[in-house]
């Protein structure tokens with residue numbers, strides 16, 4: 475058993491760490507405050523070759539695997555949890571779906587551009603009454619000649635307004651209540667597609683989350699991903715993979731919480747000494763570091779299994795469950811250590827506390843992860 479990253483992985487993590495410190499950190503707070511999408515940073519990620527990490531070499535990517543993608547997400551999230559989720563959705567949901575289930579034509583058309591960030595990808599499964607119960611969605615498709623016509627309203631689409639294309643899920647117009655879904659690649663400029671809302675969220679403000687309305691939206695029939703009825707499996711297969719990304723996002727955010735808490739506790743004086751000299755604070759720091767280590771190990775293990783071609787659905791759910799809950803605990807304790815200042819927007823911890831909250835919700839709530847884990851154990 476080896477707990478060390480290999481040389482290539484260490485170099486990648488270090489490279490992204492430096493990039494994050496030098497290029498992202500100086501602008502991240504302003505982007506959050508202005509609720510501005512980080513388009514320029516995404517371009518820079520592409521210049522570093524990172525936007526094609528889930529794209530096969532044949533299409534201009536590096537297909538480096540889940541562990542490397544997780545390392546990048548972790549480092550991005552340490553400075554910008556918003557950029558981390560934009561990257562994760564593009565890489566682990568959009569590019570990964572097409573590279574796994576796309577035709578040659580779809581791969582050439584979308585993946586090559588996605589690797590260069592000429593296309594930013596998103597994933598559109600949820601609806602107002604279909605979140606955890608994803609297959610209860612109402613958006614429907616009908617085949618008409620060489621086209622599919624889509625109708626419905628999709629919600630909570632990360633990067634929805636800024637992406638150029640979506641992996642979008644729908645059911646057949648004639649289908650029953652709980653049908654098999656189908657997956658489509660839908661270009662944002664398809665006729666009949668409109669961005670109808672940008673959510674006013676609690677956190678992750680520079681990751682814009684949108685509602686998409688499809689009114690007789692017309693796409694070429696060649697844009698179906700896989701075959702009709704294969705969409706449910708595509709969605710859950712890709713979510714297994716991308717949940718590792720959210721675990722990595724949680725690890726990155728939690729790392730920053732610990733750093734901020736340690737730094738503040740050394741500076742802040744009370745009762746004539748720095749508060750880091752009090753056991754009450756020391757024990758908090760020890761518990762935070764232990765939770766963080768456990769989160770990181772679960773995340774890397776799930777990614778490693780995926781890269782080894784071994785089953786990893788249960789482990790991905792465990793990593794997402796544990797790391798996202800842990801990130802919230804770290805954010806809570808880090809803010810507590812900051813005292814009143816932690817409640818002020820002047821300190822980063824206020825933002826991290828808000829950003830952490832969604833980690834136990836999107837890409838499957840903690841309750842859904844427990845359902846997945848227990849099904850594997852008890853079946």
Ligand code: CAA
Nearest residue numbers: 599605606608631632706707710711714787836837838842
């Ligand atoms: N891989 C491949 N196929 C899978 C699978 C997996 N991991 N898990 C299930 N399936 C297949 C099943 O085999 C079944 O296929 P058949 O009908 O052919 O037998 C089909 O999918 C349906 O499976 P279930 O009957 O188990 O489905 P269910 O209705 O009981 O739901 C669930 C299971 C675990 C609750 C699932 O609905 C789920 O994960 N819900 C959460 C949805 C979610 O994570 N949404 C996130 C939205 S995306 C997002 O947040 C992105 C973003 O922008 C940040």
